[in-house]
Amino acid sequence: SKEIPLDEEDKWENSEYFSSYGQLKLHSEMLTDVPRTSTYSLAIQSALPWLQDKVVLDVGSGTGILSLFCARYGKPKKVYAVEASDIAVYSRETVSKNGYEDVIEVIQGNINDISLPHHQVDWIISEWMGTLLLFEFMIESVINARDKFLKPDGMIWPSEAELFLIPCSALSAYNGSMGIWKDVYGFDFSPYLSLAADTLTGKPIYNHTLSPDECLSEPFTILQLNMKTVTVSQLEDIRTAYDFLVKRSGMLHGFASYFTVHFSHLPHPHTPVTLSTSPQSKPTHWKQDLLLLDSPLQLEEGQRLKGTIKLTRHKLWRRHLRVTLTYSVWEDDTELNEAVTKIYRLWR
Amino acid sequence: SKEIPLDEEDKWENSEYFSSYGQLKLHSEMLTDVPRTSTYSLAIQSALPWLQDKVVLDVGSGTGILSLFCARYGKPKKVYAVEASDIAVYSRETVSKNGYEDVIEVIQGNINDISLPHHQVDWIISEWMGTLLLFEFMIESVINARDKFLKPDGMIWPSEAELFLIPCSALSAYNGSMGIWKDVYGFDFSPYLSLAADTLTGKPIYNHTLSPDECLSEPFTILQLNMKTVTVSQLEDIRTAYDFLVKRSGMLHGFASYFTVHFSHLPHPHTPVTLSTSPQSKPTHWKQDLLLLDSPLQLEEGQRLKGTIKLTRHKLWRRHLRVTLTYSVWEDDTELNEAVTKIYRLWR
Ligand SMILES: [Ca+2]
Ligand SMILES: [Ca+2]
Numbered sequence: 001s002k003e004i005p006l007d008e009e010d011k012w013e014n015s016e017y018f019s020s021y022g023q024l025k026l027h028s029e030m031l032t033d034v035p036r037t038s039t040y041s042l043a044i045q046s047a048l049p050w051l052q053d054k055v056v057l058d059v060g061s062g063t064g065i066l067s068l069f070c071a072r073y074g075k076p077k078k079v080y081a082v083e084a085s086d087i088a089v090y091s092r093e094t095v096s097k098n099g100y101e102d103v104i105e106v107i108q109g110n111i112n113d114i115s116l117p118h119h120q121v122d123w124i125i126s127e128w129m130g131t132l133l134l135f136e137f138m139i140e141s142v143i144n145a146r147d148k149f150l151k152p153d154g155m156i157w158p159s160e161a162e163l164f165l166i167p168c169s170a171l172s173a174y175n176g177s178m179g180i181w182k183d184v185y186g187f188d189f190s191p192y193l194s195l196a197a198d199t200l201t202g203k204p205i206y207n208h209t210l211s212p213d214e215c216l217s218e219p220f221t222i223l224q225l226n227m228k229t230v231t232v233s234q235l236e237d238i239r240t241a242y243d244f245l246v247k248r249s250g251m252l253h254g255f256a257s258y259f260t261v262h263f264s265h266l267p268h269p270h271t272p273v274t275l276s277t278s279p280q281s282k283p284t285h286w287k288q289d290l291l292l293l294d295s296p297l298q299l300e301e302g303q304r305l306k307g308t309i310k311l312t313r314h315k316l317w318r319r320h321l322r323v324t325l326t327y328s329v330w331e332d333d334t335e336l337n338e339a340v341t342k343i344y345r346l347w348r
Numbered sequence: 349s350k351e352i353p354l355d356e357e358d359k360w361e362n363s364e365y366f367s368s369y370g371q372l373k374l375h376s377e378m379l380t381d382v383p384r385t386s387t388y389s390l391a392i393q394s395a396l397p398w399l400q401d402k403v404v405l406d407v408g409s410g411t412g413i414l415s416l417f418c419a420r421y422g423k424p425k426k427v428y429a430v431e432a433s434d435i436a437v438y439s440r441e442t443v444s445k446n447g448y449e450d451v452i453e454v455i456q457g458n459i460n461d462i463s464l465p466h467h468q469v470d471w472i473i474s475e476w477m478g479t480l481l482l483f484e485f486m487i488e489s490v491i492n493a494r495d496k497f498l499k500p501d502g503m504i505w506p507s508e509a510e511l512f513l514i515p516c517s518a519l520s521a522y523n524g525s526m527g528i529w530k531d532v533y534g535f536d537f538s539p540y541l542s543l544a545a546d547t548l549t550g551k552p553i554y555n556h557t558l559s560p561d562e563c564l565s566e567p568f569t570i571l572q573l574n575m576k577t578v579t580v581s582q583l584e585d586i587r588t589a590y591d592f593l594v595k596r597s598g599m600l601h602g603f604a605s606y607f608t609v610h611f612s613h614l615p616h617p618h619t620p621v622t623l624s625t626s627p628q629s630k631p632t633h634w635k636q637d638l639l640l641l642d643s644p645l646q647l648e649e650g651q652r653l654k655g656t657i658k659l660t661r662h663k664l665w666r667r668h669l670r671v672t673l674t675y676s677v678w679e680d681d682t683e684l685n686e687a688v689t690k691i692y693r694l695w696r
Contacts, residue, residue: 024540024547028524031532041533068535093539176376184379185389187416191441192372199372 011318014110017136018085027063027087030127033285036275037065040127043157043263043273044069047123050266053077055118059111059126059145060084060138064091064104066125071100078118079104082111082145111141111148121149124156131206132289133163133223133259134311135346136319140232156227158261163223164278166256167244167305169214170290174253177201177292201254201292204323204344208290210256210279216299217244219278222257222309228265236313244305252299254292255309255325291325291344297337304330307339320348359666362458365484366433375411375435378475381633384623385413388475391505391611391621392417395471398614401425403466407459407474407493408432408486412439412452414473419448426466427452430459430493459489459496469497472504479554480637481511481571481607482659483694484667488580504575506609511571512626514604515592515653517562518638522601525549525640549602549640552671552692556638558604558627564647565592567626570605570657576613584661592653600647602640603657603673639673639692645685652678655687668696 031037044051044066051074058067061081070079081104083091088108095104107114124145128138146156171179177200181189220242260276277286299305307327314320323346328339379385392399392414399422406415409429418427429452431439436456443452455462472493476486494504519527525548529537568590608624625634647653655675662668671694676687 024543027540028528028544028548032524032528037533063532063537063540065532065535069533072534090539090543094535094537097539098535176380180376180380184411184413185385185417186420187413187442187446189411189442191438191445192375192411195372195438196376200376 011316013317013319014084017319024087029285031063031065035282035284036127039273039275040066041069044125045073046263046270046273047266048074050268051076051123054122055120056080056123056125057116057121057145057149058082059124059142060128061091061106062087064094064106066127067104068095068098068100070125071103076103080116080118080121081106082114083108084110111145116149119149120151120154122151122154124150124154126157129161129259129261129286131286131346132204132257132311132321132323133161134235134321137235137313139235140318142227143230143232146227155265157263158275159227159265160262161225161227161259162221163259164219164257165222165242165309166219167216167246167252167299168210168254168256169216169250170208170210170253170256170292171251173205173208173290174292174296178294197294201294202343202345204346205290205292206287208256208288209283210288210290212279215248215256215279216250216252217247217305220244223311238311239308241308242306246299246301246303246305249301250299252293252297252305254290257289257291258286291323291342293340294342297329299329302331303336306330314348317348321346359664361665361667362432365667372435377633379411379413383630383632384475387621387623388414389417392473393421394611394618394621395614396422398616399424399471402470403468404428404471404473405464405469405493405497406430407472407490408476409439409454410435412442412454414475415452416443416446416448418473419451424451428464428469429454430462431456432458459493464497467497468499468502470499470502472498472502474505477509477607477609477634479552479634479694480605480659480669480671481509482583482669485583485661487583488666490575491578491580494575503613505611506623507575507613508610509573509575509607510569511607512567512605513570513590513657514567515564515594515600515647516558516602516604517564517598518556518558518601518604518640519599521553521556521638522640522644526642545642549642550691550693552694553638553640554635556604556636557631558636558638560627563596563604563627564598564600565595565653568592571659586659587656589656590654594647594649594651594653597649598647600641600645600653602638605637605639606634639671639690641688642690645677647677650679651684654678662696665696669694
């Protein structure tokens with residue numbers, strides 16, 4: 001309850017969080033996510049020869065794959081692989097097994113607590129993205145690492161991140177959550193509708209696969225982060241107004257979100273590398289996130305869908321956030337419905 | 349730890365168990381599982397006109413769908429829908445909404461604790477099947493309900509259940525769990541192998557979809573239950589020897605299991621109704637269960653795969669069980685490898 005004061009450990013639920021990242025299944029999923037892992041590999045290869053003799057910090061290094069890419073391709077002076085979960089023990093062994101124990105030092109600990117033999121680093125690399133880009137707020141560890149360890153002219157990768165919103169059809173997801181209750185084998189199950197709106201559509205569906213032809217408009221950029229300058233306080237309360245032009249008539253069941261991250265700002269010419277989780281890109285383990293409406297809306301080409309989206313970080317549970325979505329449909333200068341507001345929780 | 353004595357509530361983890369079944373997502377999945385739900389509907393329709401004026405007990409009635417089928421088709425005297433989770437509140441409202449409040453009485457409670465206005469019932473119906481048929485041991489509630497409430501000449505549905513085992517190829521599941529570590533983008537990740545054998549293949553993969561052409565032999569029946577006579581003590585420790593004739597050469601990555609349940613013993617002629625989760629049947633939300641080996645084995649047509657399977661219910665955590673699988677390959681009268689034993693936990 002909100003009345004009970006929590007200590008820092010509780011607020012971050014670190015023992016829960018790091019024990020889940022101590023589980024190998026998650027790492028197996030991330031490693032076998034080829035668009036994710038090979039994009040990091042390609043990006044690191046684009047950083048040569050700048051990487052030579054540099055000191056690198058890999059924040060939340062997991063199995064150590066990003067550190068190993070750096071060591072293999074880049075001749076860095078040192079790579080610090082910082083990982084709080086028990087997977088650190090295995091990643092240290094893997095570093096040795098592959099002959100990189102002189103280059104990569106695995107440090108098991110929380111980035112906020114540790115110190116580094118090299119007090120400053122040239123480069124921070126991390127894979128911190130989650131549901132709705134921000135969920136679990138691992139990004140705060142990366143920002144803290146930057147403020148604590150990165151040289152003023154150092155680089156941070158990803159260098160930029162963007163979060164997109166797009167109105168979409170999602171018939172089978174809608175039916176599985178809301179549509180089903182109207183007629184269950186001929187019975188009226190509508191008493192479950194309020195519970196469904198609270199518990200099923202009340203949080204984002206984070207394992208949704210959107211097909212490009214279900215998108216009813218071009219995406220809207222609801223958040224743009226420069227990783228070199230973004231501050232933690234900027235992430236506490238994010239508000240954006242959006243205005244979608246409907247490109248394709250169809251049923252609006254919800255809004256999908258996805259993100260891109262970029263690997264740029266190298267001091268030498270290079271091919272810009274981007275990792276995207278858009279429905280047009282190769283599927284990643286993030287898939288897309290879906291914010292389902294309680295009631296679908298028929299949209300016609302040429303109408304506009306206007307509203308606001310708020311991402312509010314939970315004040316108490318620091319890894320959680322809420323999305324508040326307000327929307328209405330416009331034709332020319334007429335608002336066709338009263339604006340609807342719905343709140344989605346991840347997870348509190 | 350095993351040293352600490354647990355009370356009954358702990359052993360069954362009922363608050364955890366019933367709160368998960370209080371979640372609507374699970375019920376939505378079960379209701380939209382057409383082979384499951386429509387088979388129950390068909391079976392109930394095959395029970396007419398025997399159902400007329402009978403007293404029915406629906407054990408773990410969830411959303412109430414089975415009770416509603418009985419009420420709609422069968423003209424029963426009374427249906428008691430007993431459900432321990434909070435979903436009971438919504439199912440009571442749904443019963444009224446559909447005009448069956450005089451026939452169906454929803455009772456929120458644990459079957460072991462409640463009493464019924466009719467002390468005895470003619471018919472028990474339930475959907476209690478889980479991973480490896482038995483996991484979560486809801487079957488014990490059904491057996492207890494039978495011993496407590498069923499008339500000596502009463503019926504219980506499902507009337508029989510069978511659990512099958514089948515040796516199979518499962519390349520991508522194997523690679524995701526064990527195969528991946530040998531070569532991760534050219535790195536040797538073998539230090540993760542022991543952890544993978546403990547945590548990834550050390551429990552059944554319960555959401556596996558086996559295709560019929562991955563089956564290397566005919567299935568073997570490892571358990572057959574007559575629901576009218578089975579006792580709880582018979583489920584504590586189940587051991588079977590198996591002997592598979594290899595019908596198709598291929599890589600053995602593991603053993604899949606699936607189950608069937610039957611709806612029979614009606615006192616009038618009827619079409620026997622069966623629900624099967626075999627790879628040949630229409631996919632259900634149970635899919636198949638997969639017990640992965642740590643190392644695959646090449647099998648050749650005509651060889652035999654012999655061994656034993658044990659299902660040992662956890663002495664302390666009453667919803668959990670362990671599978672102990674021992675296997676070796678035979679050609680004619682020669683054992684080609686030393687017998688391998690592997691233990692799978694669900695989940696303790
Ligand atoms: Ca992540
Ligand atoms: Ca079940």
